[in-house]
Amino acid sequence: MKKTALALLLLLASGVAFGAGGYADLMKARVDVSDEASLQRGAALFTNLCISCHSAKYVRWNALPDALGVSMEMVEDNLIYGSYQEGNMMRAAMREADAERWFGAAAPDLSLTARSRGADWVYTYLNSFYRDPDASSGWNNTLLVNSSMPHVMWTLQGVPEAKFEEVGDEIQVAGIRVPEQQAGMLSEEEFHQATRDITNFMAFLAEPVRAKRQEIGVWVIGFLVIFTFLAYLLKREYWRDIH
Ligand code: HEC
Known part of the structure; x- marks a missing residue:
């Protein structure tokens, strides 16, 4: 019995590790969907830099005020x-067919990406672009090799260059770095924060009710603790006469 339980536990743990993407060296996004300031910054970056190509079509614009702690007027x-009508979904500005023609791949909908790929994957992806003169967009990505997405945040990060090394008879990217003379508007630390904010916003998109669920969870546990204490008092009361 004990062995079965242990095996089950191990299976569960490996499942979790697998679900997280199976990459050993992803950067840690440490998302927190209750951090309204981060979600606000992330939303601003997302709607400025990403929604021209990517939709988040399972999320309605009017889900944003609650999560970001702002009014619907602020969001609008x-x-x-462009124009907004009550209840509209977060649709991309670009048509899928155009994206496919221009970039060779349609920009995927990002509603669920933070869940399907994992937040750490998204965060690492946004920090893995580098200049590649051989690529048609002029950019490449160490996590999603030959990604057709251009580095849309290069004015913020600067122009990262890759260092290569030989592994066996293959040439691989050993690391990426922004040379000083190619720096962007943000320092390395600020860029990490900006990409973390975008990832945080995408984590909210993937599960818009998560912050609320966590909030409710605290109350449920509080209730259970109090209830357990009351039940204990009640039990003591009942047993007093029996002893
Ligand atoms: C110019 C259009 C364009 C813009 C702007 C753009 N992307 Fe992309 N993105 C793409 C395309 C095309 C792909 C598909 C890449 C591929 O599979 O080769 C992609 C892929 C992705 C993926 C990988 C999805 C997956 O599961 O494979 C993520 C995550 C992503 N983009 C996030 C972003 C974020 C965040 C922004 C804003 C900072 C952004 N993108 C801006 C075109 C764009």
Whole structure:
């Protein structure tokens, strides 16, 4: 019995590790969907830099005010480009067919990516672009090799260059770095924060009710603790006469 339980536990643990993507050296995104300031910054970056190509079509714009702690007017005025009608989904500005023609691949919908790929994967991906003169977009990515997405945040990060090494008879990227004379508007630390904010916003997109669920969870556990204590008092009361 004990052995079975242990085996089950191990299976579960390996399942979790597998679900997280199976990559050993992903950067840690440490997302926190209750951090409203981070979600606000992430939403601003996302709607400025990403939604021109990517949709988040399972999420309605009117889910944002609650999560970001702002009014719907703020969202309409600052985050939505183009016309908005009550209940609209977060659709991309670019048509899928155009994206396929221009980039060779349609930009995938990002509603669920933080869950399907994992937040750490998304965060690492956003930090893995480098200049590649051989690529058609002029950019490449160490995590998603030959990704057709251009490095849309290069004005922020600067232009990262890759260092190569030989592994066997293959040439692989050993590391990427932004040379000083190619620096962007943000320092390395600020760029990490910006990409973490975008990832955080995508974690919210993937599960818009998560912050609320965590909040409710605290109350449920509080209730259970109090209830257990009351049940204990009650039990003591009942048993007093029996002893
Ligand atoms: C110019 C269009 C364009 C813009 C702007 C753009 N992307 Fe992309 N993105 C793409 C394309 C095309 C792909 C598909 C890449 C591939 O599979 O080769 C992609 C892929 C991705 C993926 C990988 C998805 C997956 O599961 O494979 C993520 C994550 C992503 N983009 C995030 C972002 C974020 C965040 C932004 C804004 C900072 C952004 N993208 C801006 C075109 C774009």
